[in-house]
Amino acid sequence: MADVTLMKTPAETALAQAFESAKTTLPGTGESRAQAFEQFNSRGLPHRRVEEFKYTDLRTLLREVAPFAGAPSADQARSALEGAKALKGVEALQVPFVNGHFVRDAVDFHGLPENVEIVPMAEALANGHDWLAHLSPVPWANDNPVYQLNTSFMADGVMIRIAGPVATPLHLRFVTAASSAVATATRVLVVVEEDASVTLLETHESTDGANHQPNDVVELIAGDRTNVQHVRVNAEGDKALALSTLAAKIGGDAIFNSINVVAGAATSRHQVFAVLNGENTNLRVNGATMLKGSQHGDSTLVVEHGAPHCESRELFKTVIDNEATGVFQGKIIVPHHAQKTDGRMMSAALLLEEGGSMNNKPELEIFADDVQCAHGATCGQLDEDLLFYLMARGLPKKDAESLLVQAFLGEALEFVENETAREALVETVESWLKARA
Amino acid sequence: MLEIKNLVVQIEDKRILNGLNLTVNKGEVAAIMGPNGSGKSTLSYVIAGKEDYEILDGEILLDGQNLLEMEPDQRASAGVFLAFQYPLEIPGVASMTFLKAALNAQRKARGEEELTTPDFIKRVNAAAQQLEIPKDMLKRALNVGFSGGEKKRMEILQMALLQPSFCILDETDSGLDIDALRIVSEGVNALRSPDRAFLVITHYQRLLNHIVPDTVHVMHAGRIVKSGGKELALELEANGYADYRETEAA
Amino acid sequence: MPAVQETIDQVRLIDVDQYKYGFETEVEMEKAPKGLSEDVIRFISGKKGEPEWMLQWRLDAYKRWLTMKEPNWARVSYDKIDYNDIYYYAAPKKNPAPKSLDEVDPEILKTYEKLGIPLREQEILAGVEPTNRVAVDAVFDSVSVATTFKAELAKAGVIFMPISEAIREYPDLVRQYLGSVVPVTDNFFATLNSAVFTDGSFVYIPPGVRCPMELSTYFRINEKNTGQFERTLIIADKGSYVSYLEGCTAPKRDENQLHAAVVELIALDDAEIKYSTVQNWYPGDAEGRGGIYNFVTKRGDCRGRNSVITWTQVETGSAITWKYPSCILRGDNSRGEFYSIAVSNGKQQVDSGTKMIHLGKNTTSRIISKGIAAGKSENTYRGLVSAHRKATGARNFTNCDSLLIGNQCGAHTVPYIESKNASAVFEHEATTSKISEDQMFYCQQRGLSEEEATALIVNGFVKDVLQQLPMEFAVEAQKLISISLEGSVG
Incomplete structure (x- = not known):
């Protein structure tokens, strides 16, 4: 694959050293870790000549590797969680992680809602567990260097089984609270069994001012006739380099509705790898990204229509202020057998000021002839x-702009079913706009 | 109320208004008629402050304030309202949200208190009822998927809510059937008052049967070439614009 | 619509042998020694009687090429090309540089007759209305064998001649512009071309001149194991206009042959260049044996204010097409357009598209691409639209549609849309679909066969692009498309 052997960067060397010293202490047998790291290391950090990272050159962006965070003390965890604000108003079962480690004490294992089971990941890795076989539900995600790094270094997380309908949303709350930069690698697996339904909230926060380096992976296996609603918020600190992956395998006659709202981090890249594995499934993956200053926000998406008669809708909205850079890379794959696929992908970006950049790469890869696929950018x-019309009605320019930006992002948010969560996201947009004015 | 003196305007090197003079007094309904391309719509945009136009000379005073120095929103707060010939569609912005934002922005600019939500809704509902605007239309995104008549009624609803002192109706009758024309005209007539002036821009006399003007001005080649009472409109209806092509302003 | 009728008739007439240009001409040829070396380059340069600077240019390119790697990012796969198993120069032995048509080998003249390319000016005059005249430069393997209407064009000040001749006769013009749009080191195939290019056309339109007729070049690969390395350079000086057409065919062979061309267009202030291609190189047989490898670098530079460059292409031939005719929109208010129909059938692989690079203010571009994949072919649109920091007011509209016929082919869309200017407005839309069953049923119910209905619907699908072609070419292109799709249904 790599034509040219590049010199190892200091960051790559540091990662190799970190892996050497951590591999014996990280939970589990280490076989898959070693394999993943080997794969990562053979190519190194992806750079702009690697097609999937053309617009997010990690070789340049990741200069120094932060030390991997240890487990927090009970007090540290408590105070970190007290400070966490994202989607706070939404009533949900809290499943919190502080500095990449699952906070067991925060979960009442005996009082879990019906149809919910939770197993701490570190424990499962250390002692073995049947569900571990479900990890990596999307095989080709294994080729992704960000995913490989998570597999190499994952220290903790949870495995969740949803056995039937669950009324209360589950809130996966990731908080990094350390005054100096730390790296984390958390892995969450959610298995939603046939006919089950659940709302998953996922929020990521970290302290401002430190170059935190979270690399989190959430994996989802949803069986036939499931309904999974997923709301993700990136509210990382202003210096963070946040990498994240959602890998989902969805069965037939199912509904999966996911949105990622980006309001934080200096650099972020969120990858969605989804495979539709059964017929008549409905997938929606949306994104609402707000970037300012010199932020860099990357949304990368690959949807494989692995079965006929599925419908997918992808709508990504990016608002770019100042000198920020937005990236959207989306690919719809339709193999030979996936006839009657209906896929529609749209990426729209607004540049509010001179100096910003947007890179769009919407792809279609189609091998079946009886399909309706489209993308737009x-x-x-x-x-x-529109601005004039609003101003002619008396709105000052900034207010008119804000209203239009809200409407623009609102089109991506309106599919969030949980009303309180949707309102909270609208507020996130409003406060971003307020900070701008 | 409104005074336009020797207004000269061009767009992309093309002269549109050519030394236009016009005065509209408080309480007056003035109609501007003229053939296509005479500059009627330009005049409405320039009063409201659209960016694309280059003002080469002249001034526009509203109650003595120079409008040309103000941003469009400041003009709106000062009392200028333009009912657009082609109202814009704003996807994602519910009509209610928009109305509230506009109303409160203007109140704020004038140093007034923001309206409470119940008070606001009461006002909207009253105005909507008069204009036969169904409630579900107010919940939909502004003008998106509205028919031509619905869009025009929405414009008049905004006028009723915002209570401007100087209203411009730009070809409000275009695309309206007779029932819609009646509803819209009644809406406008209800707003006539000694403190409020109207500038009704139209190509046809038809609208002026419903909104009867006090004065009628004929516009041609970027200036007013004849002014008179409402009978002038009837005369135009009978004889067309041809007579005025070469006429100089009286 | 007569054009549609034409297609239907054409589909009816098709015999088993679909590629009708696959014959071979028996002519004695002189070739350079097989393979690539400095000596071969000196041989080519010597044959062309080139000045020393040209030879140096070639040798520099060759040195650079030796350090380069073949690109692998396109969605095409093929056996490794052995660059030392190719003849880089092949010319008819009898009089390789004929002064007039009477000196041209009659076998070659017959070839062009069979291809339907008029080389005798009087025949053209007799047959067609004078307004539809086309000047032709006929390139046979490595040399130009005839160029028509040279004298008449010269009267208007238009220079239209083989590039090898232009290097000798207008060295200053050539030197000024050659490599100024596609630098010698641009990419692997362009660098190879720079080292070994043999012939192609040179066009110069002086200021204010509207070229009095269409110009065209007809490329024919005939000799076995031979590559064709065409080089074309077109300069439209201030306020001038030219429309240029290019056509290509080759005999049917089991081996793969390489065509690596470079085309450079330069439009100065207020100038306009229309460049149309009907590419019908031998596509290989249904099993993927043989066919031309078509690796082409085409780029236009809208160097002047208000300049316009339009690329129109109908790609039906070649086993592999790797081609991205592009526009550098440097001059303020300049415009670039790309209209493409790419049809693939059998085991053809197409990776084609365009680049629109917006550098100047208020530059506009438009991309309309129609891809049709049938058989076991792969058809990829790959395109870049970018606005640089200073490209205030840039506008692009892109529409790329793909149509799949059958379930063993692939249609792919890979656009890159990069904006660094807030006032730039880019709109891109793409769809992939099949011919709808309702449409088919409707046509069939009215009496059309499945094949006729397909041809009819495909014609509708590509109509926007066909309209961009000069009339004669449009008819030709339409026939080609239906022939290419022969056997794709049922």
């Missing part, structure tokens, strides 16, 4: 005529 400023 737009990039531009706010519509001058």
Whole structure:
């Protein structure tokens, strides 16, 4: 694959050293870790000549590797969670992680809602567990270097089984609270059994001012006739380099509705790898990204229609202020047998000021003939005529801009079913706009 | 109320208004008629402050304030309201949200208190009822998927809510059937008052049967070439614009 | 619509042998020694009677090429090309540089007759209305064998001649512009071309001149084991206009042959260049044996203000097509357009598209791409639209549609859309679909066979692009498309 052997960067060397020293202490037998790290190490950090990382050159962006965080003390965990704000108003069962480690004490294992089972990941890795066989539900995600790094270093997380309908949302709350930079690698596996349904909230927060390096993976296996609603919020600290992956395998006659709202981190890349594995499934993956200053936000998405008669909708909205850079890479794959696929992907970006950049790469890879697939991409400023119309009704320019930006992002948010969560996301947009004015 | 003096305007090197003079007094309904391309719509945009136009000379005063120095939103707060010929569609912004944002922005600019939500809804409902605007239309995104008549009624609803002192109706009758025309005209007539002036821009006399003007001005080649009472409109209806092509302003 | 009728008739007439240009001409050829070396380059340069600077240019390119790697990012796969198993120069032995048509080997003249390419000016005059005249430069393997209407064009100040001749006769013009759009080191195939290019056309339109007729070059690969390395350079000086057409065919062979061309267009202030291609190289047989490897670098530079470059291509031939005719929109208010129909059948692989690089203010571009995949072929659109920091007011509209016929082919869309300017407005839309059953049923119910209905619907699908072609070419292209899709249904 790699044509040219590049010199190892200091970060790559540091990662290799970190792996050497951590591999004996990390939970589990280490076989799959060693394999994943070997694969990662053979190619190194992905750079702009690696197609999937063309617009997010990790070789340049990741200069120094932060030390991997140890487990927090009970007090540290408590105070970290007290400070966490993302989607706070939404009533949910809290499943918290502090510095990449599952906070067991925060979960009442005896009082879990019906149909919910939770197993701590570190324990499962150390002692073995049947569910571990479900890890890596999307085989080709194993080729992804960010995913490989998570597999190499994952220290903790949880495995969750949803056996039937669950009314209360589950909130996976990731908090990094350390005054100096730390790296984390958390892995969460959610298995939703046939006919089950659940709402998953996933929030990521970290302290401002430190170059935290979270690399989190959430994996989902949803069986036939399941309904999974997923709301993810990136509210990472202003210096964070946040990498994340959602790998999902969805069965037939199912509904999976996911949104990622990006409001934080200096650099972020969220990858969604989804495989539709049964017929008549409905997939929606949305994104609402707000970038300012010199932020860099990357949304990368691969949806494989692995079965006929499925419908997928992808809608990504990016608002870019100042000198920020937005990236959208989306690919719909339709193999030969996936006839009657209906896939539609749209990426729209707004550049609010001179100096910003947007890179769009919407791809279709289609091998079946009886399909309806489309993608669109737009990039531009706010519509001058709309601005004038609003100003002619008395709205000052900034307010008119805010209203239009809200409407623009609102189109991606409106599919969030949980009303309180949707309102909280709208507030996130509003406060981002307020900070701008 | 409104005074336009020697207004000269061009867009992309093309002269549109050519020394236009016009005065509209408080309480007056003034109609501007003229053939296509005479500059009627330009005049409405320039009063409201659209960016694309280059003002080469002249001034526009509203109650003595120079409008040309103000941003569009400041003009709106000062009392200028333009009912657009083609109202814009704003996907994702519910009509209610928009109305509230506009109303409160103007109140704020004038140093007034923001309206409470119940008070606001009461006002909207009253105005909507009069204009036969169903409630579900107010919940939909502004003008998105509205028919031509619905869009025009929404414009008049905004006018009723915002209570401007100087209203411009730009070809409000275009695309309206007779029932919609009646509803819209009644909405406008209800807003006529001694403190409020109207500038009704239209190509046809038809609208002026419903909104009867006090004065009628004929516009041609970027200036007013004749002014008179409402009978002038009837005369135009009978004889067309041809007579005015070469006429100089009286 | 007569054009549609034409297609249907054409589909009816098709015999088993679909590629009708697959014959071979028996001519004695002179070739360079097989393989690539400095000596071979000196041989080519010597044959062409080139000045020393040209030879140096070639040798520099060759040195650079030796350090380069064949690109592998395109969605095409093929056996490794042995660059030392190719003849880089092949010319008819009898009089390789004929002064007039009478000196051309009659076998070659027959070839062009069979291909339907008029080389005798009087025949053209007799047959067609004068307004539809086309000047032709006929390139046979490595040399130009005839160029028509040279004298008449010269009267208007237009230079239209083989590039090898232009290097000798207009060295200053060539030197000024050659490699100024596609640098010698641009990419593997362009660098190879720079080292070994043999012939192609040179066009110069002086300021303010509207070229009095269409110009065209007809490329024919005939000799076995031979590569064709065409080089074309077109300069439209201030306020001028030219429309240029290019056609290509080759005999049927089991081996793969390499065509690595470089085309450079330069449009100065207020100038306009229309460049149309109907590419019908031998595509190989249904099993994927043989066919031309078509690795082409085409780029236009809208160097002047208000300049316009339009690329129109109909790609039906070649086993592999690797081609991205692009526009560098450097001049303020300049415009670039790309219209493409790419049809693939059998085991053809197409990876084609365009690049629109917006550098100047208020530059606009438009991309309309129609891909049709049938058989076991792979058809990829790959395109880049970018606005640089200073490209205020840039606009792009892209529409790329793909149609799949049958369930063993692939249609892919890979656009890159990069904006660094807030006032740039880019819109991109793409769809992939099949011919709808309802449409088919409707046509069949009205009496069309499945094949006729397909041809009819495909014609509708590609109509936007066909309209961009000069009339004669449009008809030709339409026939080609239906022939290419022969056997794809049922």
